[in-house]
Amino acid sequence: GENVEQxxxxxxxxxxxxxxxxxxxSDSASNYFPWYKQELGKGPQLIIDIRSNVGEKxxxxxxxxxxxxxxxxxxxxxETQPEDSxxxxxxxxxxxxxxxxxxxxxxxxxxxxxxA
Amino acid sequence: KAGxxxxxxxLIKTRGQQVTLSCSPISGHRSVSWYQQTPGxxxxxxxxxxxxxxxxxxxxxxxxxxxQFSNSRSEMNVSTLELGDSALYLCASSLARGGxxxxxxxxxxxxxxxxx
Numbered sequence: 638g639e640n641v642e643q644x645x646x647x648x649x650x651x652x653x654x655x656x657x658x659x660x661x662x663s664d665s666a667s668n669y670f671p672w673y674k675q676e677l678g679k680g681p682q683l684i685i686d687i688r689s690n691v692g693e694k695x696x697x698x699x700x701x702x703x704x705x706x707x708x709x710x711x712x713x714x715x716e717t718q719p720e721d722s723x724x725x726x727x728x729x730x731x732x733x734x735x736x737x738x739x740x741x742x743x744x745x746x747x748x749x750x751x752x753a
Numbered sequence: 754k755a756g757x758x759x760x761x762x763x764l765i766k767t768r769g770q771q772v773t774l775s776c777s778p779i780s781g782h783r784s785v786s787w788y789q790q791t792p793g794x795x796x797x798x799x800x801x802x803x804x805x806x807x808x809x810x811x812x813x814x815x816x817x818x819x820x821q822f823s824n825s826r827s828e829m830n831v832s833t834l835e836l837g838d839s840a841l842y843l844c845a846s847s848l849a850r851g852g853x854x855x856x857x858x859x860x861x862x863x864x865x866x867x868x869x
Contacts, residue, residue, distance in 0.1 A: 673860070680861050683858070
Protein backbone atom coordinates (compact mmCIF):
# COMPACT_ATOMS: atom_id res chain seq x y z
CA GLY A 638 0.00 0.00 0.00
CA GLU A 639 0.90 3.66 0.02
CA ASN A 640 3.78 4.56 2.28
CA VAL A 641 5.84 7.61 3.23
CA GLU A 642 9.22 7.06 4.86
CA GLN A 643 10.80 9.91 6.80
CA UNK A 644 14.38 10.25 8.06
CA UNK A 645 15.88 10.89 10.48
CA UNK A 646 13.53 10.20 13.37
CA UNK A 647 15.54 12.51 15.61
CA UNK A 648 17.79 15.40 14.64
CA UNK A 649 19.85 17.58 16.95
CA UNK A 650 21.58 20.70 15.62
CA UNK A 651 23.33 23.73 17.04
CA UNK A 652 21.57 27.07 16.79
CA UNK A 653 22.45 28.71 13.49
CA UNK A 654 23.17 25.44 11.70
CA UNK A 655 20.99 23.96 8.96
CA UNK A 656 18.62 21.02 9.35
CA UNK A 657 17.54 18.66 6.57
CA UNK A 658 14.70 16.14 6.76
CA UNK A 659 14.10 13.68 3.94
CA UNK A 660 11.04 11.76 2.83
CA UNK A 661 10.32 9.11 0.23
CA UNK A 662 6.87 8.23 -1.07
CA SER A 663 5.68 5.13 -2.86
CA ASP A 664 2.57 6.14 -4.81
CA SER A 665 3.36 7.89 -8.08
CA ALA A 666 -0.18 9.35 -8.08
CA SER A 667 0.80 11.68 -5.22
CA ASN A 668 0.69 15.28 -6.42
CA TYR A 669 0.91 17.46 -3.31
CA PHE A 670 3.54 17.36 -0.55
CA PRO A 671 2.94 19.43 2.58
CA TRP A 672 5.17 19.76 5.62
CA TYR A 673 3.80 20.25 9.12
CA LYS A 674 5.33 21.43 12.39
CA GLN A 675 3.82 20.13 15.60
CA GLU A 676 4.64 21.67 18.94
CA LEU A 677 3.81 20.06 22.25
CA GLY A 678 0.11 20.08 23.00
CA LYS A 679 -0.86 21.49 19.62
CA GLY A 680 -2.11 20.19 16.30
CA PRO A 681 0.17 20.07 13.24
CA GLN A 682 0.70 23.44 11.58
CA LEU A 683 1.24 23.68 7.83
CA ILE A 684 4.59 25.43 7.27
CA ILE A 685 5.27 24.90 3.57
CA ASP A 686 4.05 22.76 0.70
CA ILE A 687 5.06 21.86 -2.83
CA ARG A 688 3.07 20.63 -5.79
CA SER A 689 4.14 17.97 -8.24
CA ASN A 690 4.73 20.45 -11.07
CA VAL A 691 7.35 22.36 -9.04
CA GLY A 692 10.88 21.26 -8.12
CA GLU A 693 11.70 23.71 -5.35
CA LYS A 694 9.98 26.27 -3.16
CA UNK A 695 11.39 28.65 -0.57
CA UNK A 696 9.84 30.72 2.20
CA UNK A 697 12.36 32.71 4.24
CA UNK A 698 14.45 30.17 6.18
CA UNK A 699 12.48 27.17 4.97
CA UNK A 700 12.79 25.45 1.61
CA UNK A 701 11.41 22.25 0.15
CA UNK A 702 12.68 20.27 -2.84
CA UNK A 703 10.92 17.57 -4.82
CA UNK A 704 12.39 14.89 -7.09
CA UNK A 705 9.43 13.20 -8.76
CA UNK A 706 11.55 10.67 -10.60
CA UNK A 707 13.14 9.38 -7.41
CA UNK A 708 9.98 10.03 -5.35
CA UNK A 709 11.98 12.02 -2.83
CA UNK A 710 11.23 15.33 -1.17
CA UNK A 711 13.13 17.21 1.51
CA UNK A 712 12.72 20.04 4.00
CA UNK A 713 15.62 22.41 4.57
CA UNK A 714 15.70 24.82 7.51
CA UNK A 715 18.57 27.31 7.53
CA GLU A 716 19.84 29.42 10.43
CA THR A 717 17.95 27.29 12.93
CA GLN A 718 16.63 28.87 16.11
CA PRO A 719 15.54 27.29 19.42
CA GLU A 720 11.90 27.98 18.52
CA ASP A 721 12.30 25.66 15.52
CA SER A 722 12.44 22.76 18.00
CA UNK A 723 9.37 20.61 17.34
CA UNK A 724 8.23 17.48 15.53
CA UNK A 725 8.10 17.84 11.74
CA UNK A 726 5.91 15.66 9.51
CA UNK A 727 6.06 15.23 5.77
CA UNK A 728 3.02 14.03 3.84
CA UNK A 729 2.08 12.88 0.36
CA UNK A 730 -1.41 13.58 -0.91
CA UNK A 731 -3.28 12.46 -3.97
CA UNK A 732 -6.68 12.88 -5.51
CA UNK A 733 -8.80 15.87 -6.38
CA UNK A 734 -12.25 17.27 -6.20
CA UNK A 735 -13.05 15.80 -9.59
CA UNK A 736 -11.69 12.34 -8.69
CA UNK A 737 -13.61 11.59 -5.52
CA UNK A 738 -11.66 13.43 -2.89
CA UNK A 739 -8.25 13.21 -1.28
CA UNK A 740 -6.09 10.81 0.67
CA UNK A 741 -3.02 11.97 2.58
CA UNK A 742 -0.33 9.71 4.00
CA UNK A 743 2.02 11.08 6.65
CA UNK A 744 5.60 10.22 7.48
CA UNK A 745 6.44 9.06 11.01
CA UNK A 746 7.84 12.42 12.02
CA UNK A 747 11.24 13.93 12.90
CA UNK A 748 11.88 15.34 16.33
CA UNK A 749 14.16 18.36 15.85
CA UNK A 750 16.17 19.75 18.74
CA UNK A 751 17.91 23.08 18.26
CA UNK A 752 20.51 23.68 20.97
CA ALA A 753 21.16 27.26 21.99
CA LYS B 754 -10.70 34.00 10.64
CA ALA B 755 -11.08 31.45 13.42
CA GLY B 756 -9.16 28.20 13.06
CA UNK B 757 -10.37 24.62 13.36
CA UNK B 758 -11.89 23.94 16.75
CA UNK B 759 -12.31 20.58 18.42
CA UNK B 760 -14.28 19.64 21.50
CA UNK B 761 -13.70 18.34 24.01
CA UNK B 762 -9.94 18.82 24.33
CA UNK B 763 -9.54 15.98 26.83
CA LEU B 764 -11.64 12.91 27.51
CA ILE B 765 -11.30 9.90 29.79
CA LYS B 766 -13.42 6.84 29.15
CA THR B 767 -13.43 3.18 30.18
CA ARG B 768 -13.30 0.12 27.98
CA GLY B 769 -16.58 -0.73 26.33
CA GLN B 770 -17.95 2.79 26.41
CA GLN B 771 -18.52 4.93 23.34
CA VAL B 772 -17.38 8.45 22.62
CA THR B 773 -18.31 11.28 20.26
CA LEU B 774 -15.83 13.96 19.25
CA SER B 775 -16.73 17.19 17.51
CA CYS B 776 -14.95 19.33 14.93
CA SER B 777 -15.85 22.75 13.55
CA PRO B 778 -13.89 23.57 10.39
CA ILE B 779 -12.62 26.95 9.29
CA SER B 780 -15.49 29.06 7.97
CA GLY B 781 -16.02 28.31 4.29
CA HIS B 782 -14.11 25.01 4.35
CA ARG B 783 -16.16 22.13 3.05
CA SER B 784 -13.92 19.12 3.58
CA VAL B 785 -13.17 17.61 6.98
CA SER B 786 -10.73 14.78 7.59
CA TRP B 787 -10.05 12.88 10.79
CA TYR B 788 -6.74 11.39 11.92
CA GLN B 789 -5.60 9.26 14.83
CA GLN B 790 -2.17 10.12 16.26
CA THR B 791 -0.29 7.72 18.53
CA PRO B 792 3.41 7.55 19.43
CA GLY B 793 3.79 4.17 17.81
CA UNK B 794 1.75 4.61 14.62
CA UNK B 795 2.08 8.32 13.90
CA UNK B 796 -0.74 10.06 12.04
CA UNK B 797 -3.21 7.58 10.61
CA UNK B 798 -6.02 8.66 8.27
CA UNK B 799 -9.49 7.73 9.48
CA UNK B 800 -11.91 9.29 6.97
CA UNK B 801 -12.76 12.37 4.94
CA UNK B 802 -16.16 14.05 4.63
CA UNK B 803 -17.41 16.47 2.03
CA UNK B 804 -20.95 17.74 1.62
CA UNK B 805 -22.19 15.38 4.33
CA UNK B 806 -20.77 12.35 2.48
CA UNK B 807 -17.82 10.16 3.38
CA UNK B 808 -15.48 10.25 0.38
CA UNK B 809 -12.48 8.29 1.62
CA UNK B 810 -11.82 5.90 4.46
CA UNK B 811 -8.67 4.57 6.07
CA UNK B 812 -8.02 1.11 7.45
CA UNK B 813 -9.89 1.28 10.74
CA UNK B 814 -12.55 -1.08 12.08
CA UNK B 815 -16.23 -0.31 11.81
CA UNK B 816 -16.24 0.88 15.44
CA UNK B 817 -14.95 4.14 14.08
CA UNK B 818 -17.57 6.19 12.28
CA UNK B 819 -18.31 9.77 11.49
CA UNK B 820 -20.69 12.18 9.93
CA GLN B 821 -20.82 15.70 8.61
CA PHE B 822 -23.64 18.18 8.97
CA SER B 823 -24.95 20.69 6.47
CA ASN B 824 -22.88 23.46 8.10
CA SER B 825 -19.72 21.33 7.51
CA ARG B 826 -19.28 20.58 11.22
CA SER B 827 -18.27 16.98 11.74
CA GLU B 828 -18.48 14.40 14.48
CA MET B 829 -16.53 11.22 14.98
CA ASN B 830 -17.81 8.31 17.03
CA VAL B 831 -15.94 5.36 18.48
CA SER B 832 -18.03 2.56 19.93
CA THR B 833 -16.96 -0.24 22.28
CA LEU B 834 -13.75 1.51 23.25
CA GLU B 835 -10.55 -0.50 23.59
CA LEU B 836 -7.36 0.42 25.45
CA GLY B 837 -5.60 0.80 22.10
CA ASP B 838 -7.97 3.59 21.10
CA SER B 839 -6.14 5.93 23.46
CA ALA B 840 -4.73 8.60 21.17
CA LEU B 841 -4.87 12.19 20.02
CA TYR B 842 -7.68 12.56 17.49
CA LEU B 843 -7.09 15.34 15.02
CA CYS B 844 -9.49 17.01 12.68
CA ALA B 845 -8.34 18.88 9.58
CA SER B 846 -10.35 21.08 7.26
CA SER B 847 -9.67 22.15 3.71
CA LEU B 848 -11.32 24.56 1.33
CA ALA B 849 -12.04 22.03 -1.42
CA ARG B 850 -12.23 24.62 -4.21
CA GLY B 851 -13.18 22.14 -6.87
CA GLY B 852 -11.57 20.65 -9.96
CA UNK B 853 -7.79 20.32 -9.77
CA UNK B 854 -7.44 21.65 -6.25
CA UNK B 855 -4.91 20.37 -3.77
CA UNK B 856 -5.58 19.09 -0.28
CA UNK B 857 -4.25 22.01 1.76
CA UNK B 858 -5.31 20.98 5.24
CA UNK B 859 -5.44 22.95 8.47
CA UNK B 860 -5.50 21.04 11.73
CA UNK B 861 -7.30 21.63 14.98
CA UNK B 862 -5.63 21.19 18.40
CA UNK B 863 -6.99 17.66 18.75
CA UNK B 864 -8.92 15.73 21.38
CA UNK B 865 -6.80 13.66 23.73
CA UNK B 866 -8.75 10.44 24.45
CA UNK B 867 -7.62 8.17 27.27
CA UNK B 868 -9.27 4.76 27.62
CA UNK B 869 -8.87 3.09 31.02
